[in-house]
Amino acid sequence: MIEFDVTTTADGIGVVVPRGRLNMVAARQLRETLTGLVEGGSTRIVVDLAETTFLDSSALGALVAGLKTARQSGGDLRIARPTESVMTVFRLTNLDTVLRPRDDVESAFDA
C-alpha cells in the first residue's frame, strides 16, 4: 500500500509525496488527493516523486487529470525530483513536455 504525505506550504502550495509504487490502486488515491487539494483552495500543487519507485499509465492519468483540474481553477500542477526509472515513463510518452520535472519542491513554482 502506498502512503501519501500531503502538506501545504506557507505560500499555499499543496505538496504531495507518494512513497512506493504508483499503480492503478494508488493512482485512484492520488487522483482523489489532488482533487481534494484543488477543492480545498490549493490550486498550485507540487507532486514530489523522489520516493516514487514505479509509476504506471494510470498514475500518469491521475497526474494529467490533476493538472487539468488545477489549471481549470487557475492554478497548476508540477512534478519534482522524479527518479530515473520514473522519468523513463514521462519521456516515452513525451509527457515531460507538459509535466516538466523540477529540481526541487521549493523552487517548483519559481519563474
Add this chain to the structure above:
Amino acid sequence: MGEQLTPPTDGESVERRRQRAVEALGLSVPHQQRRDERFDRITRLGSTLYGAAWSSITVLDGGLAWFPSARGFEIPLMSREDTFCSRTTSVGRTIVVPDASQDPLFADLPAVVDDGIRFYAGVPLTDLLGNVVGVFCIYDHAPRTLSDDELQTLEDLAAWAQHELVSSSEMLRAGRVQAAMLPASPIDVDGWHVDGICLPALTVGGDLFDFALTDGVIHLGLGDVMGKGTGAALIGAGVRAAVRSTHPAVVSGADLGATTSRVARTLQDDLDRGESFVTLFQCAIDVRDGSMRFVDAGAGLCVIVRADGAVERLVSEDRPIGILPDDSWTERRTHLAPGDRMLVFSDGLLDLLEDQSRWWYDIARLVAEHEEPAKLLLALRDFATARVSFDDVTAVVVHRSREDER
C-alpha cells in the same frame, strides 16, 4: 410460512425468461465439464463452515441440472426434478429443509432415498434482472436447522457465488467479444508478414491493435488506453473504430498527422469525461518499395532490427491523445528493407523488463533471436506469462523477408 404459488401461465413465462438468462450467460450444460477453482473455493468453504457432507452450485438448464461446482458427490448431470434446487429455483428464495424425509415435497428425491440426505439449505443466485440462474446450497446426512447468523452467512456465501457466476460470465463474454475485434488473421503477402498478440491483464483490457492491407498499403495501429479493465476496454473500442474510419484516407496517402488529429477530435469528449488518455502508434507501409510513414502519439515503443542486426528506435515528440485539446501530431518517415523486422508493443511488456531505461536492448535481442514472427509472438507470450504481467501486454510484429527467401 406458506409459499406463494404463482399462476401457471405466469410461471411458464418466468421459466422461459429464466432459461433465456441461463443461455445468455453461457451457463448451459457444458460439453465437457471442468473444475473451476472460482466456484470450488465457495463450495469448499460452504461444506467446511457448516460441517455439511455436500455443497454445490447448481444450474438448471431445461430439464437438466448440472453443477459448476460440487463437493461431496460426483454426479455430472441430474434430472431437474430429482433435485432440491429445482424447488429453490422455482420459488426464487432461500429454502431450508430441516429433515427431508419428513417433508412430502422432498422425501422421494434420490438424494434422500439413496444417499440418505436429510438436511438441505439453498439460496437462489440471480442475474441483474432477477432471473434465478443458479442455486448455492449445502446438504447433510443428519437433520438440522440454521440459526439466523448461520443463515446470514449462507446468504453471504451465495452472494459471492452469484458474483462469480453472473459477473464473471458477463466478463468472459465481453473478453471474447473484445478478442473477436482483433484482426482475424495475419497479413502474409509479397514477403511481408504482420501479426500480433493482445493479452489483457484482466478479462478485458485497454490495449488494442488493428491492421489491414488495402491497395498495397499496410495500415497498422497499436493503442493503449490508460488504465485497464472494463472502462479502458470501452474507450479502446472507440479508439479502434476511430482509427478504422481513417483507414481509406491513410491508404490513399493522407497525412498521418492529420488523420491522428481526426481520431483525437472524435475521442476528445469521451477521454475528457472518462479522465483518460490513449497512446497510439500508427504506420502505413507501402509493400512495393518498403517506404513507411508513421505517427506516434506518446507510445514511444517501437523498435526496428535491421537486416544487418542494427537496432533503431522510432522516436517522436508527440503527446498521447487526450492530454491537451489543441495538440497536433507529425507524420515521420522511415524505410523497411528486405530482412528488416519491426516490433511495436504496449508498456505492459516494458513493465516486465529488468532494466526499463535500456528497454530496446532487451526487446531487440528477443526480435533478433526469433526468425519467424509467430515464434517471436509466442516467446513474448511466454515471457508475459512467466513474469506475471499486471498490465495488458500487446505486440505487433512486421517482418519483411530477405529477397532470397521469397
